[in-house]
Amino acid sequence: MRIDRLRRGSGAGPASRQVYRALRDAIIATEFEPGQRISENELAERLAVSRTPVREALIRLRDERFVQIVPQLGTFVTRISAAAVEDAQFIRESLECAAVRLAATRADDADIAALGGLVRRQAEVSEFGDHEHFAVLDDEFHAAICELAGRPVAWEVAQRVKGHLNRVRRLSLPQPRYLAEMVAEHRLVLEALDQRDPDAAEATLRHHLRMVLSALPAIRAQHPDYFEEERP
């Protein structure tokens, strides 16, 4: 377990939020393995806080389906379930596709130009294969689309469920051409927006978002114990 004492008083907000972020990141990075039992007491000791903020963080994580709390028994990291991943994909796709349609009708030339600059920066970063930096710019891209649509809340919700997608994605081997493909697809979305074509924007974005899911069966074959057995 790589979770360790978090530094307090660093102006990073209340302890419960810091614990929440730390746990969420650890779960998505599979530093906590799916199915693993985690204990409020142990976490509190390791993080050098009391059980109260740990408990509040776990409640939020339960609402996001990252942990399952069973009274008088324990708290468990949820196993990856194909249904849950598809649910997350459905929510993200529905919201972002609706947003990009709005964006196509609302964005002005300056907005499009700014988005173009973002995609150019992504192209530069992708040359060096810097996945981490690219992930940040990718989030900015999708957030910007929701912002242009006048619905920043769409990105907030999408980001919450996106954790489930990221947990799966991190298990897949890094594909060498992956970043370049992402940039190319972002360019297609950008073009559709530039032409103020809602249908094209939605179609290209939908295709783009579905790329993530394509690797799911392979990942499941590789880590069968991380997945929930399906019920037919």
Add this chain to the structure above:
Amino acid sequence: MRIDRLRRGSGAGPASRQVYRALRDAIIATEFEPGQRISENELAERLAVSRTPVREALIRLRDERFVQIVPQLGTFVTRISAAAVEDAQFIRESLECAAVRLAATRADDADIAALGGLVRRQAEVSEFGDHEHFAVLDDEFHAAICELAGRPVAWEVAQRVKGHLNRVRRLSLPQPRYLAEMVAEHRLVLEALDQRDPDAAEATLRHHLRMVLSALPAIRAQHPDYFEEERP
């Protein structure tokens, strides 16, 4: 304040969840007025529980934007914000419209028949003007659509944000023809599903969902102090 001692041990689950439900219902019914300050201590005393479950309930309500917690100052019921209501509408509309498209392609004859029976029961209830019972059947209708789409999570998320819409709706005067109109629109959605027409199903459902928002300006004029002042 109509919140009162909740009966424990009634098998209704943990106290924190009961408190959560009670507070959420009270806020949506505007028994707690928008902007009003609510105190952990006072709530705990009235509900005959300790501050801990009250606090956990308030944290969940903060995540859903029903209260705003200001450290060392107080917890306040959020005022109604036009932006927040439109956000809720956007999320619900995006998810349910995407779901009804799926439902139109996946539902079989038995599903359609069951949905038809539900609409018929709605028609009966609407005759008597039983708004409360109708609300239950209305929720069942929208939940069923998401179920038919194979995405029950869509209804879970929609239901969460729907609270913000309900809080507004309850402030509007009951329109005599309202229930009948709702049933008629449900019938239109049902017909589109029966003909397996995703485009028509989406269009009719979208129109149906937007009815709620139409009364917003009038409500705002009637209860200006319940609303947040807009920033331009």
Add this chain to the structure above:
DNA sequence: TTCCGCCCTCTTGTATGTAAGTATGCAGGG
């Protein structure tokens, strides 16, 4: 050997105590 019952430990849920910060009312000086 196998099964039943007890006990002990660990878990989460709840209650209560402590700390720290903000708004408010009041007293006193200009």
Add this chain to the structure above:
DNA sequence: CCCTGCATACTTACATACAAGAGGGCGGAA
């Protein structure tokens, strides 16, 4: 009269103590 400074009463955030229940190990009886 008006402004300033402080004491006080509140608030939430966090820490700790207690309660209730589930699971596993162990011993004894059949």
